[in-house]
């Protein structure tokens with residue numbers, strides 16, 4: 001998964017070197033906050049540091065659970081077929097030096113030589129992407145909070161549960177591959193990265209999907225496309241820097257994300273067919289809340305605004321931008337034929353207009369934010385041994 005989009009970054013501000021408890025301004029998509037970060041005490045070895053919204057739960061009317069039960073067979077015939085058989089799937093080892101082979105050291109040497117040509121800001125993006133992928137336990141948990149589709153036993157044989165487990169298993173290769181690759185480059189501080197992963201998984205995520213598969217499948221449709229775009233862009237940049245192997249790795253991961261996007265957008269397409277009004281309202285609800293990125297609670301124990309800083313670098317390198325956010329929204333509006341939906345309720349009609357015109361408004365805001373972002377500061381990132389990177 002990918003990045004947070006900064007719709008109105010206050011990048012003209014000069015951030016001090018990151019340290020705990022600095023009051024640097026947080027430009028956050030999470031604005032209604034019900035708790036403040038707590039300091040860890042010896043009696044409480046871990047408590048989430050980042051703030052989350054008021055937690056709304058089980059907002060889907062109970063009778064709608066039946067819709068998902070009735071879609072069991074449809075999901076088997078339309079969604080499970082999008083999974084790849086394990087025997088035909090790529091594995092991280094296909095792209096990494098084989099530790100058993102005679103040529104292992106030579107291959108590692110070549111990998112490290114290629115990686116020397118790549119600048120630090122690129123590594124900040126790739127590390128952020130890898131950390132996001134590595135928080136996969138959180139995403140599987142999120143899917144298993146959903147009413148009507150959760151895996152009730154851990155080995156449930158419903159189509160929804162099979163999808164969630166197999167999706168997780170496919171995604172699991174993404175973090176594995178990027179993690180091992182980055183380790184071999186010798187360019188990044190693995191201990192700081194591993195700490196960030198531990199903090200992030202411990203903190204969870206706050207997508208505001210309220211146990212509703214309507215909200216969550218809209219969220220995942222958006223996210224899979226966002227990751228398809230960001231991995232595609234890190235691949236393109238790796239190629240520009242002359243690392244074709246890394247480009248191939250990013251492209252391979254991006255192709256998985258695209259297939260997952262197909263699955264989730266298909267589910268939402270079906271929901272639009274069965275329940276156009278409810279799905280329209282859910283789509284508008286997610287867009288009103290803004291799609292927070294999966295790793296938005298990221299923390300390395302040093303930088304209070306780590307996620308915002310990582311996102312700013314990704315934005316500057318064009319790995320994932322506010323324009324991409326607007327483009328994804330446009331794509332989904334077209335994919336689900338939202339403009340042409342008819343027979344909606346009063347509220348459905350009203351939010352249909354909101355959703356269909358939102359991308360244009362976001363692009364306008366983005367242009368103004370870009371103007372303000374001209375004097376971006378440099379800040380140190382723990383992931384690259386505290387070296388400075390321009391935001």
Ligand SMILES: [Fe+2]
Pocket residue numbers: 001133171174227257
């Ligand atoms: Fe992924």
Ligand SMILES: [Fe+2]
Pocket residue numbers: 001171223224227256257260
């Ligand atoms: Fe994904």
